[in-house]
Amino acid sequence: GEDVEQSLFLSVREGDSSVINCTYTDSSSTYLYWYKQEPGAGLQLLTYIFSNMDMKQDQRLTVLLNKKDKHLSLRIADTQTGDSAIYFCAESTGNNNDMRFGAGTRLTVKP
Amino acid sequence: EAGVAQSPRYKIIEKRQSVAFWCNPISGHATLYWYQQILGQGPKLLIQFQNNGVVDDSQLPKDRFSAERLKGVDSTLKIQPAKLEDSAVYLCASSLAIGRTYEQYFGPGTRLTVT
Numbered sequence: 001g002e003d004v005e006q007s008l009f010l011s012v013r014e015g016d017s018s019v020i021n022c023t024y025t026d027s028s029s030t031y032l033y034w035y036k037q038e039p040g041a042g043l044q045l046l047t048y049i050f051s052n053m054d055m056k057q058d059q060r061l062t063v064l065l066n067k068k069d070k071h072l073s074l075r076i077a078d079t080q081t082g083d084s085a086i087y088f089c090a091e092s093t094g095n096n097n098d099m100r101f102g103a104g105t106r107l108t109v110k111p
Numbered sequence: 112e113a114g115v116a117q118s119p120r121y122k123i124i125e126k127r128q129s130v131a132f133w134c135n136p137i138s139g140h141a142t143l144y145w146y147q148q149i150l151g152q153g154p155k156l157l158i159q160f161q162n163n164g165v166v167d168d169s170q171l172p173k174d175r176f177s178a179e180r181l182k183g184v185d186s187t188l189k190i191q192p193a194k195l196e197d198s199a200v201y202l203c204a205s206s207l208a209i210g211r212t213y214e215q216y217f218g219p220g221t222r223l224t225v226t
Contacts, residue, residue, distance in 0.1 A: 004153070031213055042115070042202060042217035043154070088153050096166060097212035101153025 004102040011108045018076040020105045022089030029091040034074045037086045084109045115218035123224045129191040132221045136205030146202040193225045
């Protein structure tokens with residue numbers, strides 16, 4: 001099947017920028033997503049990007065998409081301790097836009 | 112606006128027992144999804160409903176898992192009999208319509224432990 005891969009861990013200092021990377025294999029992906037999951041909570045959609053876009057910015061979040069390399073990244077500016085969570089990359093395709101998730105990147109923000 | 116509700120939040124059962132999970136989607140959302148999230152992995156879609164009809168259940172282990180959404184609103188997911196490898200968080204999500212995955216909202220999940 002098609003895969004979505006992410007590094008498992010990232011640690012940054014408060015105030016620094018965080019960059020979480022993701023690669024995917026399905027060249028027909030329609031949408032790509034970033035979700036945040038805090039302990040004991042469900043998934044919260046942070047942002048998504050349509051496959052014909054290169055970049056999307058939303059306040060502290062910047063998403064970059066390199067469709068040629070099938071690489072997606074999420075940059076969090078001025079990272080805060082409240083940003084500590086697991087971040088999931090996901091992609092969807094097809095009429096139903098069925099989603100496939102990566103295994104998640106655990107972001108730890110140190111004071 | 113109320114979010115997606117799920118119950119119970121936690122369940123511990125022994126293998127070979129049965130268990131059922133309940134989901135109430137956001138009002139007006141026609142599409143409902145059940146995901147299985149095993150520890151250390153991303154969610155995996157089990158089944159997708161559009162109103163009370165099944166759109167995709169290709170990943171549902173039908174020998175032991177069943178799901179229904181009789182009136183096109185609430186849904187139940189059942190496991191009978193449970194195996195150790197079914198230990199996971201079961202997430203329910205909903206969206207306004209099929210294909211609008213970018214507007215998919217998740218519930219808090221039910222954490223199942225099979226001993």
